[in-house]
Amino acid sequence: MTGGVRPDIAAARRIVVKIGSSSITDAAGHPDARHMNALVDAIAAARASGTEVVVVSSGAVAAGLEPLGLLARPRDLASQQAAASVGQGLLLARYTALFAAHGLRVGQVLLTVEDIARKASYGNVERTFTRLLELGVVPVVNENDTVATNELRFGDNDKMAALVAHVVGADALFLLSDVDALYTDHPARPGARRLDDVPEVDDLAVDTSRGGAHVGTGGMTTKLEAAKIATHAGVPVVLASADAVAPALAGEPVGTYFHASGRRRSRRLLWLAYASRTAGEVVLDAGAVRAVVERKASLLPAGVTAFSGDFHAGDPIRMVDAAGELIGHGLSSYDAADLPGVLGRSTRDLVAERGAGFDRELVHRDALILRKRFRG
Ligand SMILES: Nc1ncnc2c1ncn2[C@@H]1O[C@H](COP(=O)(O)OP(=O)(O)O)[C@@H](O)[C@H]1O
Numbered sequence: 055m056t057g058g059v060r061p062d063i064a065a066a067r068r069i070v071v072k073i074g075s076s077s078i079t080d081a082a083g084h085p086d087a088r089h090m091n092a093l094v095d096a097i098a099a100a101r102a103s104g105t106e107v108v109v110v111s112s113g114a115v116a117a118g119l120e121p122l123g124l125l126a127r128p129r130d131l132a133s134q135q136a137a138a139s140v141g142q143g144l145l146l147a148r149y150t151a152l153f154a155a156h157g158l159r160v161g162q163v164l165l166t167v168e169d170i171a172r173k174a175s176y177g178n179v180e181r182t183f184t185r186l187l188e189l190g191v192v193p194v195v196n197e198n199d200t201v202a203t204n205e206l207r208f209g210d211n212d213k214m215a216a217l218v219a220h221v222v223g224a225d226a227l228f229l230l231s232d233v234d235a236l237y238t239d240h241p242a243r244p245g246a247r248r249l250d251d252v253p254e255v256d257d258l259a260v261d262t263s264r265g266g267a268h269v270g271t272g273g274m275t276t277k278l279e280a281a282k283i284a285t286h287a288g289v290p291v292v293l294a295s296a297d298a299v300a301p302a303l304a305g306e307p308v309g310t311y312f313h314a315s316g317r318r319r320s321r322r323l324l325w326l327a328y329a330s331r332t333a334g335e336v337v338l339d340a341g342a343v344r345a346v347v348e349r350k351a352s353l354l355p356a357g358v359t360a361f362s363g364d365f366h367a368g369d370p371i372r373m374v375d376a377a378g379e380l381i382g383h384g385l386s387s388y389d390a391a392d393l394p395g396v397l398g399r400s401t402r403d404l405v406a407e408r409g410a411g412f413d414r415e416l417v418h419r420d421a422l423i424l425r426k427r428f429r430g
């Protein structure tokens with residue numbers, strides 16, 4: 055442990071705390087009572103001092119293994135979903151009982167990628183969290199594993215926790231794991247060095263390729279992705295051992311501290327930059343690139359030369375230039391199926407031929423984020 059108290063962490067009034075499967079369950083796959091108790095006690099103490107807390111808890115699949123007689127995390131999606139279905143209920147029952155002992159109520163929030171990637175549902179999720187927190191509830195969030203498909207899955211909860219931190223406008227994000235900090239290499243490797251302080255995630259030279267415990271899925275790679283999303287949007291991150299939850303939440307110098315490096319920005323556009331699994335791609339001609347990048351204009355069908363993917367109006371799409379270079383992300387106002395008839399055509403022609411609805415932009419300016427703005 056080095057350094058003094060972290061002022062922005064100690065001062066945080068709204069926080070997101072993510073705990074991984076490897077801490078929620080012990081080596082045999084049973085719920086790890088010690089970690090869960092320590093987590094709930096620390097959160098109850100934070101709540102008592104007026105801090106609002108959102109918990110992102112993994113562990114549904116792990117908690118469902120034993121009741122279903124499964125010995126290890128199954129490989130096939132259907133069995134994982136069945137395990138999550140059984141395990142999530144058990145996990146929530148446990149949280150409900152533990153928080154009730156502190157006089158706190160929990161609310162279950164199960165999210166899919168689409169809930170955060172689509173504008174309409176993002177607003178809905180935001181409202182739900184706001185109301186839960188107003189009511190003094192501790193939301194306990196997990197991915198909706200039982201319905202999520204492989205293609206549309208976060209798969210790990212680290213990135214989802216960073217996105218939830220955006221949605222709720224958190225002041226800090228905590229990633230609790232079975233490792234006490236970020237190391238320059240897998241901690242079991244000779245020469246691996248502990249990192250206490252990370253001013254900028256992009257500047258890190260660390261090896262995260264070696265896997266973690268049997269039940270975790272993301273390993274350290276997804277934790278760094280989460281740290282990047284959060285810090286670049288102005289949210290500091292602490293990565294610490296679940297054993298150190300109390301000092302971590304108090305801002306004491308445990309684990310690895312990732313400084314907020316970007317400025318806080320519009321939450322609606324942030325989800326578009328990071329949350330969206332894009333559903334397709336459109337290729338912009340040089341004029342359209344200039345219009346979108348330099349003139350801050352909307353993207354019109356006239357400036358698009360090609361597209362790919364099967365997207366619908368409202369879906370996030372990638373915008374690239376003729377060389378395939380990413381220009382930005384945006385929400386399409388058209389279904390892909392409608393594009394062949396409109397690409398390259400002027401709005402005036404389209405309206406004359408097809409009617410008033412065809413005066414719309416392909417991507418409206420307000421639903422567009424340029425790549426260079428993905429960072430703060
Ligand atoms: N550079 C590194 N620094 C720290 N841990 C690492 C690193 N590379 C790989 N790991 C592994 O990542 C694990 C944490 O990931 P994971 O098991 O997915 O945790 P969780 O279930 O908490 O999300 C650690 O236990 C460690 O074995």
Ligand SMILES: N[C@@H](CCC(=O)OP(=O)(O)O)C(=O)O
Pocket residue numbers: 073074075076111112113114115116138196197199209210211212269270271272273
């Ligand atoms: N949603 C999954 C979490 C997946 C997972 O293992 O995540 P993590 O332990 O955070 O790497 C579950 O509850 O089992």
